[in-house]
Amino acid sequence: MQKHVVIIGAVALGPKAAARFKRLEPDSRVTMIDREKLISYGGCGIPYFVSGDVSDAVELQKTAFHMVRDVEFFRATKGVDVRTETEAVAIDRAAKTVTVRHLPTGREETLTYDKLVLATGSTPSALPVPGAQLGGIHAVNGLDAAQRIRALVSGGKVSRAVVVGAGFIGLELAVALADMWGVETTVVEFRDQILPGVIGGNLARMAQKHMEEKGVVFRLGEQVRTFANADGGIDEGQVARVVTDKAELEADLVIVAIGVRPNSGLARGAGLDVSERGGIKVDDQLRTSDPDIYAGGDCVELKHLITGGVAYLPLGSLANRQGRVIGTNLAGGASTFAGAVGSWCVKLFDLSAAGTGLTLAAAKAAGFDALNVHVSQLDRAHFYPDKGLMSLELVVERKSGRVLGMQGLAVMGDALVGKVDVVAALLHSSPTVEDLSGLEMAYSPPFAAALDILNVLGNATENILSGRNKGIQVDEFAKLWAGRTAQEPYILDCREHANVEELLQKHPGHWHNIPQGQLRERLAEIPRDTGVVLVCNTGARSYEAFITLAHAGFGDVVSVEGGMTAVLAAGVEV
């Protein structure tokens, strides 16, 4: 049964669905259209093209075997007809036709379809402020925009840049500008942390500190009000100044990366179900409300597998997998895409960040009685020479011990992503803390610690949930430290004396030291009428100390999760 499948959109999902379908039904016909000239490029690679890591934009369009994925490539190797610079204008679902317009000529044509695929993607949100249309203000919107930005920076035309938005793309662009081109880069973010919504505040502060050490300036909790040219005008010319609610920043390049909106106008126009937030609604076979029309990628809304609610996750990895599902189903299959938990990773200079599932804030917002537990340790056998610190934060439901998410930072990025991927894989089947403790991870000194950090994280969380340890995290420690009085809190550092000497001299009367090994014999030195805050290097010895104090009847004791390692990494001044 020969079909004609029309696919609207030829980046990521569209080509994947087309190729899969043609492999299953070589006799059927596929027409894929796209508004742009360049198709099927790796959009996630744009920051690496801007940075110069990827020398030529055409690399983003190549296959692993160095062929350019252009119209001829799809015709010859996949048997798919592609029309570029062609826009879908309207869908007539009753007639099963799509009206398309060839943009250079304006010529319109009607294509009939048996099955239709909407792979229309997303558009960067604009900043609705005066001056937003000035020259030098760019959204990261496809390869063309990327080439314009790259041309500016590589031409030496940019000495000061402002990036608006501290999400993935904003930060990747900030790294590209500051690292490779030496541009003075300031990131302005409306919310009070970087990577808002995807990582907790303590990890965000650690990542921010690392980027600051590399020269990026952050202005958090700050809102852009106006863009202005050199004369203060907002109507024409080049941007020269970014005016926020708190400051005026000079800039000869502005990148706006405050998120993306699903391109669902065509779907809405055709009467398909579209959510209030704008995502096309699909079922678990990725069918829209019209069973002959599929949709996937950045233009759809998904089921969040942890909250059970909806999620908008414009991620290339999801689009690629959805493409295969749609391709299978176009050929009469019943492949499913149940939803997502939201896994991500990003490289920020020498530090990598990654996560999966819910942050603590997201878990609470979704109605979970949740808490988070922080662990920092080396991601290698500690005696192995080449190693780095890894910090993980687990988000769990208090009563059930159900794992809801995990986020982390590490110098060894691949190792971090490996841990996140393990948890992501488990998250599809409601794991508990006990499942983490029992994980069977591969071990050898060059790769991990004998007790894997995921096992440690599970154990540490179990200790907290069962009340055997009571942890506070960096932000709480910072508050206690900032509000300290002569009496309170009693900060007890349980590292060896040599590690603590400097702090003891700097903060006499505030910082105390009893090495954990001497604690049992020196309990009398510790006041019983005030709170005790235990700290060590990473939290392992302060946990042992916590048990000793709890056993000796001390009531109001807490241990700093991640220890001084986390405190210093977050830039808390002590």
Added chain:
Amino acid sequence: MQKHVVIIGAVALGPKAAARFKRLEPDSRVTMIDREKLISYGGCGIPYFVSGDVSDAVELQKTAFHMVRDVEFFRATKGVDVRTETEAVAIDRAAKTVTVRHLPTGREETLTYDKLVLATGSTPSALPVPGAQLGGIHAVNGLDAAQRIRALVSGGKVSRAVVVGAGFIGLELAVALADMWGVETTVVEFRDQILPGVIGGNLARMAQKHMEEKGVVFRLGEQVRTFANADGGIDEGQVARVVTDKAELEADLVIVAIGVRPNSGLARGAGLDVSERGGIKVDDQLRTSDPDIYAGGDCVELKHLITGGVAYLPLGSLANRQGRVIGTNLAGGASTFAGAVGSWCVKLFDLSAAGTGLTLAAAKAAGFDALNVHVSQLDRAHFYPDKGLMSLELVVERKSGRVLGMQGLAVMGDALVGKVDVVAALLHSSPTVEDLSGLEMAYSPPFAAALDILNVLGNATENILSGRNKGIQVDEFAKLWAGRTAQEPYILDCREHANVEELLQKHPGHWHNIPQGQLRERLAEIPRDTGVVLVCNTGARSYEAFITLAHAGFGDVVSVEGGMTAVLAAGVEV
């Protein structure tokens, strides 16, 4: 209720169980004994101490915060009494006592216990051949042996070494000797591949080739018959020659690493259940046949979670996790250790190998109707500059598509271990190929490909299982190539012409080329009366070509999994 717990063995599991128990029951008493002077060291680090990566043996005995885990450390920080150079001689289960002997003095003493833990570990198997007791022949048997080996090589006393056994420890030692000390190193292995039992033959050949390029010589399928001194004697003096069934090898150092045996004599003497292979039998709470006696680590036999049979897996990572389970249960808990699937990783110069679950051979031996599927691809977005090849082999049950195991090789070791860990985590709940295809992995160009290699592996396997592709692997290709005639097989390389030119000139009439994009138009060139072997760079285009040929009615067609990348990596000469 104060208890006295006696723990026999103070490396890995013993200390872990002791510390956990003391945290749960600070008032109870723990006595831990060990035959050696040095305790609680990271035994898996020995190859890295021999290599010099770890400068001093004491580093292997330190905590992450640089304290040496000696008798005083356990007393002060853990509240555990340790007696070193003390051997357990006998257990009287009725009286609940252990007779111990202080080795330097020979003084014996009887300890009473409420609960007993056997953490007696394993002993390297000896090679029962003449001359095995000559000087210069070492087993990797604890820190003392490691120090002797290191002293020899660092003292310039070794120019030629023979390692007997190509398992983890043998290969790690071969790397240590060849890489860091420039020793001419030959590995002799009785079986016909390196890493026998843990990885398939094709991956083994690729890893072997890498090690050969680094200077290590392999003699596989070869058996040591005698060790001899310079005069040919076998009774005294230093080893100078290793005589195998095929050759005589000069050597001034021999390392025997042919596996380990569980130390279960004490348990057997006490009448506890011990298997024929020598492992102490334990239940899922790690209790022996006497409920007051626990055992774990290298001295026990475990349940294999895939075969349902028994497994002997002497791995430090398992021992550490078991230690916590035992510690919990000593305190009245009911923590379980259900068994293992067997996850491992090893660094071989610049290449890493890792795996989990069953190899194809192990799966077949366990009665599964299994097959394996090979995928090779870059472990990054292909446009990202810093990337490397990753090769994975999935072992699945044919009918159900159940995943039974996965093994792999990669330059980026952390990334490989991450993939293996994901599958290891899933293996605890009988995943299918579909679960791999649906895995939600974190993606960003510096870390992975947009369609993760695990997704690709799941998809490729699904294509094979459903008959949409028919793969052969490197070993089968090598056989076909070696046995080629003027007519058969018809090798069709479907890469672009420029990539194939050299092979076409080298093998006229044997090697043919039609780029995949031209295949549909050039079907007439392909003979229909002979088998066709499709090959490309990694197997992606030959899969497309397979579909085209199958659709055109060609019957006897196969596609080489992993393509020329795998063929060349395995050292097949074409």
